[in-house]
Amino acid sequence: MLPDAAAAENGAPVGVGDPVFPSLGTTGYDALAYDLAFRYRPATHTVDATAVLTARALTALPSLELDALGLDVHTVRVDGRAAGFRTHDEKLTVVPDQPVRRGAVLQVTVEYTVDPRAHLPHTGWVPTADGFAVAGQPDGAHTVFPCNDHPSDKARLTVAVTAPDGLLGVATGHLSATGHDDGTASGGAAGGSVGGTGDGSGAAGDDGPTTTRWYVSREPVATEVVQVSVGTYTVRERTGPGGLPLRDVVPTARAADLEPALALTPAQLEWAQQRLGPFPFETYGLLPADTDDPAAFDFTGLETQTLTLYKPNFLRQAERQIGSHMMHELVHSWFGNSVSPRSWADLWLNEGHADFYGLMYRYERGWADSAGFTTLADRMRDVYAAGDQWRHDSGPVAAPTAATLFDSQRYTGGALVLFALRERVGADAFDRIERTFLQRYRGGSATTADYIRTAAEVSGGDVTAFLTDWLHGERTPPMPGHPDWTVAPVDPTARRSAPAPRGTGTL
Numbered sequence: 001m002l003p004d005a006a007a008a009e010n011g012a013p014v015g016v017g018d019p020v021f022p023s024l025g026t027t028g029y030d031a032l033a034y035d036l037a038f039r040y041r042p043a044t045h046t047v048d049a050t051a052v053l054t055a056r057a058l059t060a061l062p063s064l065e066l067d068a069l070g071l072d073v074h075t076v077r078v079d080g081r082a083a084g085f086r087t088h089d090e091k092l093t094v095v096p097d098q099p100v101r102r103g104a105v106l107q108v109t110v111e112y113t114v115d116p117r118a119h120l121p122h123t124g125w126v127p128t129a130d131g132f133a134v135a136g137q138p139d140g141a142h143t144v145f146p147c148n149d150h151p152s153d154k155a156r157l158t159v160a161v162t163a164p165d166g167l168l169g170v171a172t173g174h175l176s177a178t179g180h181d182d183g184t185a186s187g188g189a190a191g192g193s194v195g196g197t198g199d200g201s202g203a204a205g206d207d208g209p210t211t212t213r214w215y216v217s218r219e220p221v222a223t224e225v226v227q228v229s230v231g232t233y234t235v236r237e238r239t240g241p242g243g244l245p246l247r248d249v250v251p252t253a254r255a256a257d258l259e260p261a262l263a264l265t266p267a268q269l270e271w272a273q274q275r276l277g278p279f280p281f282e283t284y285g286l287l288p289a290d291t292d293d294p295a296a297f298d299f300t301g302l303e304t305q306t307l308t309l310y311k312p313n314f315l316r317q318a319e320r321q322i323g324s325h326m327m328h329e330l331v332h333s334w335f336g337n338s339v340s341p342r343s344w345a346d347l348w349l350n351e352g353h354a355d356f357y358g359l360m361y362r363y364e365r366g367w368a369d370s371a372g373f374t375t376l377a378d379r380m381r382d383v384y385a386a387g388d389q390w391r392h393d394s395g396p397v398a399a400p401t402a403a404t405l406f407d408s409q410r411y412t413g414g415a416l417v418l419f420a421l422r423e424r425v426g427a428d429a430f431d432r433i434e435r436t437f438l439q440r441y442r443g444g445s446a447t448t449a450d451y452i453r454t455a456a457e458v459s460g461g462d463v464t465a466f467l468t469d470w471l472h473g474e475r476t477p478p479m480p481g482h483p484d485w486t487v488a489p490v491d492p493t494a495r496r497s498a499p500a501p502r503g504t505g506t507l
Helices: 004-009 252-262 265-276 312-316 319-331 344-364 376-385 387-394 408-425 427-440 448-459 464-472
Strands: 029-041 046-057 064-067 072-078 084-088 091-095 105-114 125-128 131-134 156-164 168-171 174-180 185-187 210-216 228-231 233-239 245-251 286-288 308-310
Touching (some): 029 228, 072 084, 252 286, 252 312, 265 319, 312 319, 344 448, 376 387
Parallel strands (some): 029 156
Antiparallel strands (some): 046 105, 072 105, 084 091, 156 210, 174 185, 233 245
């Protein structure tokens, strides 16, 4: 197997060959850890950064590829020695001073500057008036840091964020240490470097006094759900079920206004854990980004790991209008973050489950949905009627394209598949399937085939062909237990699967 850089020179495809984003990622190495350091420069709204990738070579590597776009790269080192590099397309090619042997563990250090406000073909940055947040899904993480930007290659994560005093830097994981520009520190042992200073404290410079905060993730993280943010924030802490520490990072001026929504999380966690098992991470909370710009991001919430990103005004609504979607994002902690999709064609595993449980939560609470339905069965019957139209417009549930990735077919269409499976095997067997799947693939990634195999093993029934038809078929199969449900004919001139914000049916 050739490394991706050599493959590119020979005209071969670059990337892992994902069916939706074939150029993303690399097959040359396995990412083991990312140690990231960000220093926010308020005068220019830019970020000085250092990314250290620890990886294991899966083949001999005369050169290696990282996904990268919009990064002004200054220096690259491999195992501490200067390396050649060039940027091209959305890749950073690194040429070490000597080839890396197969099986070796290497460290690639990239120092760079980035402008979160830069106009790029796509971006993972969310600029705010006094900082930024990050929304990397699906292919934007490599505009924030150079990486193997594919959910199949999860890694350990530490993040150091340096910001002027008066601003707060936060990231995925739990706070392990805090360092000030006078060299003092509190908390656990700190590591890494910020802005090239080497000791992580950061010099005051033109930014005035600064503080660095280090965050460590207990569980592996996929690049697309990494969160880093700087702004005028207040941290609100509370305790969840079983003593789980909860952390909300809230725009200070909006904290009182948003408190009613934030206070809903403990009860939501209790509901979710009763169905999915223990929460898989060390903490959870919400990050309402401090922006009202409607173009800041094209979704309501995003499940960045341990700290879900939201539009703040959405959370100002009454519980019946936001609770179902908050459950959708919370469920992603299990489906999408703890168990990541092996490829982007497996996105329905994330979104179908999030919609399924989000809708269950809605109807159990007695909240009618936007169409007036008050039961899951009635809503699924309506979606079922549109099944062939959605397959015509957006493809089968487990066969998206880049253009249809976030269509409703992956969300409520995925929920329909889960509803059909539960009708086929019964509620008890369905619950065992869900928990077994989550336990089996915790901390890793899984495919649609993995879910089908788990369902067949746990249920003890012949559901392989059943689920294959539901997930890959061109026509909508009969719904078990509901012979009276019918599918409407396809209208080639009407597109009923037009995407809502990220396609979710829980809004």
